[in-house]
Amino acid sequence: xxxFRKEKKPKEAVExxxxxxxxxxxxxxxxKEVIYRKEVEANLNxxxxxxxxxxxxxxxxxxxxxxxxxxxxxxxxxxxGDPLEFRDTKRYRDRLKVYQQxxxxxxxxxxxxxKLDGMNVVICAMEYAFMGGSMGSVVGxxxxxxxxxxxxxxxxxIIVSCSGGAxxxxxxxxxxxxAKISAALARLSDAGLPFISILTDPTTGGVTASYAMLxxxxxxxxxxxIGFAGPRVIEQTxxxxxxxxFQRAEFLVEHGMVDLITPRVEMKPALSRxxxxxxxxx
Amino acid sequence: MSxxxxxxxxxxxxxxxxxxxLSAQEPEPARLAEIAELQSKLxxxxxxxxxxLTPWQKTLVARHPQxxxxxxxxxxxxxxFLEVHGDRKFGDDAAxxxxxxxxxxxxxxxxxxxxxxxxxxxxIRNFGQPRPEGFRKALRVMKMAAKFKLPVFSFIxxxxxxxxxxxxxxxxxxxxxxxxxxxxxxxxxIVVTVLGEGGSGGALxxxxxxxxxxxxxxxxxxxxxxxxxxxxxxxxxSAPEAAAAMKITAQDLKRLGVIDEIVPEPVGGAHADPAKAxxxxxxxxxxxxxxxxxxxxxxxLEERYKKFRKMGFYEKG
Ligand SMILES: [Zn+2]
Numbered sequence: 001x002x003x004f005r006k007e008k009k010p011k012e013a014v015e016x017x018x019x020x021x022x023x024x025x026x027x028x029x030x031x032k033e034v035i036y037r038k039e040v041e042a043n044l045n046x047x048x049x050x051x052x053x054x055x056x057x058x059x060x061x062x063x064x065x066x067x068x069x070x071x072x073x074x075x076x077x078x079x080x081g082d083p084l085e086f087r088d089t090k091r092y093r094d095r096l097k098v099y100q101q102x103x104x105x106x107x108x109x110x111x112x113x114x115k116l117d118g119m120n121v122v123i124c125a126m127e128y129a130f131m132g133g134s135m136g137s138v139v140g141x142x143x144x145x146x147x148x149x150x151x152x153x154x155x156x157x158i159i160v161s162c163s164g165g166a167x168x169x170x171x172x173x174x175x176x177x178x179a180k181i182s183a184a185l186a187r188l189s190d191a192g193l194p195f196i197s198i199l200t201d202p203t204t205g206g207v208t209a210s211y212a213m214l215x216x217x218x219x220x221x222x223x224x225x226i227g228f229a230g231p232r233v234i235e236q237t238x239x240x241x242x243x244x245x246f247q248r249a250e251f252l253v254e255h256g257m258v259d260l261i262t263p264r265v266e267m268k269p270a271l272s273r274x275x276x277x278x279x280x281x282x
Numbered sequence: 283m284s285x286x287x288x289x290x291x292x293x294x295x296x297x298x299x300x301x302x303x304l305s306a307q308e309p310e311p312a313r314l315a316e317i318a319e320l321q322s323k324l325x326x327x328x329x330x331x332x333x334x335l336t337p338w339q340k341t342l343v344a345r346h347p348q349x350x351x352x353x354x355x356x357x358x359x360x361x362x363f364l365e366v367h368g369d370r371k372f373g374d375d376a377a378x379x380x381x382x383x384x385x386x387x388x389x390x391x392x393x394x395x396x397x398x399x400x401x402x403x404x405x406i407r408n409f410g411q412p413r414p415e416g417f418r419k420a421l422r423v424m425k426m427a428a429k430f431k432l433p434v435f436s437f438i439x440x441x442x443x444x445x446x447x448x449x450x451x452x453x454x455x456x457x458x459x460x461x462x463x464x465x466x467x468x469x470x471x472i473v474v475t476v477l478g479e480g481g482s483g484g485a486l487x488x489x490x491x492x493x494x495x496x497x498x499x500x501x502x503x504x505x506x507x508x509x510x511x512x513x514x515x516x517x518x519x520s521a522p523e524a525a526a527a528m529k530i531t532a533q534d535l536k537r538l539g540v541i542d543e544i545v546p547e548p549v550g551g552a553h554a555d556p557a558k559a560x561x562x563x564x565x566x567x568x569x570x571x572x573x574x575x576x577x578x579x580x581x582x583l584e585e586r587y588k589k590f591r592k593m594g595f596y597e598k599g
Contacts, residue, residue, distance in 0.1 A: 083538065083595035084529045088514035137594030144591065166482075166504045168514060171528040172540050175482060175504040176593040179490050182459060183466035183590050190467070206504070208455035209443075209483040214463055228455035228483070229445030233509075237445045247450060255451050 028052050044264045053201065053221050053264055058110035058125035061160050065123055065268055071114030073106075074149070075142040080107055083137070084171050092169040095131070103130045107138040108163065111146040113155075117272035119279065122150040125160040126207075133163030135207055136170040140177025143211065147184040147195075156194040156275055161212040164230075165205015178210035185214050194278040196271060199226050199249070199258065217274060218258045219267070220249035226258070285521075287342040290331060294550060297324045328550035335499070338522035340531050341507055343499040344478045345441075348553035350560070351410075352379055352394035352437040352477060358560030359567065360385050360392060360435075368419060372452060375416030377408045377440070378488075380423040385435065386568050388575075391427035393420040393488055394437030397478075410479075411444035414457035417487045421461050424468055433471040433571050436488045441506060443484030458487040465490035466590070469583060471574030473567055475545070476500045476532075477552075492586050493570040494540070496532035497563070498547040502540075503530035540593060542570075 027034050030052035040047065044064055045054040056064075063069045086092040108130040113122050124146050126133045143159065150157045166174040188195055197215030199208075201224035209228050212218070220226060227247035235242055245251050252258040262270045275281075288295060301320045304313055335343065343349070356363050360383035367374040380393045395412065398404035420436075427434045443454055465472060465488075472491030480489070480502030496502060503510075507525035508518045515523060535541045545566050552559035574582065 077598050079597045079599065081595050081597045084527065086527050088524075088527060137596045140594050141596050168505055168510050168528065170595070171504055171530065171538075172502055172535055173538060173594050175486055176540060176590065178459075178483065179462050179466065179486060180590045180593055182462035183490070183587055186463045186467040187587070189463075206483055209458040209487075210462055211459070213453075213456040213459040226455075227450050228443065228458070229450065233445045234447065234450070238447060242447070246447070255453070257453050257456055 029054070046264050051222065051263065053223070055128055055162065055201065056125075057129065058106070058127045058160075061125040062110070062112055062114075062123065064264070065116055065158070065160075065271070066112070066114040067116065067118065071112040071123075073110060073112045075111045075145045076106060078107070078138050078141050078145075079105065080136060080138045080170075082169075083173055084169070086169040086171070088169075095169070099130050103127060106130070107142070108133045108135065108167075109139045109142050111142050113149070116158075116268065116275065119272070119275055119281070120153065120155045121158055121275070122146050122153075122155050123158045123160070126162040128162045131167060133161075133207075134165065134167035134174075135163060135177055136167035136174045137177065139167075140174075140180050143181050144184045147181070147188050150193060151188055151191050154191070154193065156196065156278065157188060158196045158198065158271065159211055159215075160198040160200060161203040161207050162200045163203060163205070163207040165207055175206065178206050181211050182214060185211060189216075194275060196274065198267070200224050202226070204228070204230055213257070215259075216278070217260075219270065220252060220258045220261050221267075222249060222261050222263055224249045226252050285342065287339070287346050290335070290339055290342075293327050294324065294331060294554075297327060325549055328554065332499070332550060336522065337501070337525040337529075337531050337534075338507065340499050341479075341501050341521075341525050343551050343553075344501045346478075346551065346553045347399075349478050350552050350556040351399070352396050352439055354556055355437060355477065355560055355563065356383065356392055356394075358557060359564050360390075363392065366423060369415045369422060371415070371418060373415045375408075375413050375419060376406050377410050377412040377444070378416030378420050380420050382423075382432070385571065388433065388571065389430075390432050390571075391423050391434045392437070393423055393434065394477075395440040395485075395488065397439060408444055410440045411442060412440065412484055412487075413444050413446070413449045414452045414454050417443075417457040417461050417484075420488055421464055424465065424472075428468050428470050431470060433473065433575060434468070434491075435567060435571075436472060436474045436491060438474065438476040438480050438485045438489055438502075439478040440481050440484050441479050442481035443487070458483045461487040462490055466586065467583065469579035471571060471577075471582060472586075473570045473574070475563065475567070476502050476541075481506060490586075490590065492574050492582060492589070493542050495543040495545050495563075495566050495570070496535060496541050497545050497552060497559070498532055499551050500532055501525075501530040502532075502535055503528050538595075 031050035363383040365381040397410035398407035474491035507521040510524040511520035548555040548558040
């Protein structure tokens, strides 16, 4: 018997086990070292051996970014409906229930307001465990409300992306969220307010092709997978295997799509410095 | 799953062949009468078949190899089309066409996806799948239109943005994202028409406008039915089920509040009579243009914002 708990296989094929499993010890996805869980947690869920960034929940993200872990969530009353009465091998409605019980009622994004180094900010953090962070009507509505709130209150917006893209079960309505959020960001920009996009592993599809690429600054976590088309789709199209590191954060910096890669421990200080410049508080 | 429209069009094709054969013979009165009878039978059979198309069959019509493409509609409806090339950054993408033209005496800009008709042209047009340069070219021309206060007509017909290595390297996602943001704020009228396939982000990148119309048998979706089926049904062969489940037809999108008008197609689809398809589309473009050109830019943009702001479906509480 293993002396650490084995990861349980998740029931839904769409999600990879991400949060640190229960138990005293965990195995790093990257270097395969078995590490004391508390040590990883104390290191913001970054592997102390190799620097691998474990995926965070939306609230773990808030805890790192907001001062003293103090923040107020909003738009929590927006819930997924089932506009298409969608059914594949299972009803979308039933899938939603499973995720709401397992992950929470916030769908694939949480929005909150609070202070970052003393500055008022609005932060949206995506929840990958909720259907792969997929963007449907709720994600679109909540993020749009967050941007509009920031415009009203003259505050900067930070969106932490972590998503496989648009949610197929809401069809065309999911696609339209890309236009809706991008239109709101155009207004934020016109109002002279900063938008910082943080891209974490993975950020792909319609999320990348809308808000995640529209930051005044696009900041990635190390080695995050970032792209439009998924690597498998590209491989099938070009019938070749992709080079090592393709669509990783480092590749995007090299190709001019991302401003910088910032390890998680340096993220808050970096955001603080940039926001001070933008808000002329330097 | 059959991906060939000739399967359900078979009775139509059979009558058409009979008409062709008879027409090739001596035009005797009896034969002419027979042809006339076959013509009316053709109309009847076509409208019967086309009134009962499934969402998957509509997808096949939208992708029909004879369906009129953007440049076909441009030559049918616009005058003095002057195509321009290049994104001024990297290259010229033939999967997108852009230029200036005249519509009902009004100077305007035209952008659209372009598919190829024969094998060689298909390759040149990359099967209508744009790379970042295509989206950037379209945006460049739309910004030019804004500078000279010209309305923009955008035509959508793509299975999606091209999923390739170079496209990713040059920022496929960024190119689409920037178009969405900039089109939302472009201070001139934008009239969008989905002609055939509206495939995901690559379609939407030309699809933010004040009026969004769809031809009767066109489709518009977040992912192709094959792609959706491969992921959710674990088999691309379930594409017909996925096409139905995703609600991708013009009629579905009208119900969902995503589009403004369904533009009727000739009996048997646009490919049965491209000139007629153009004739049917023309008044929709003219009406939209005339209404929108009356609006001051600030109001135009406010209305455009509201239009997309209300898209989506969610519950409260
Ligand atoms: Zn490690």
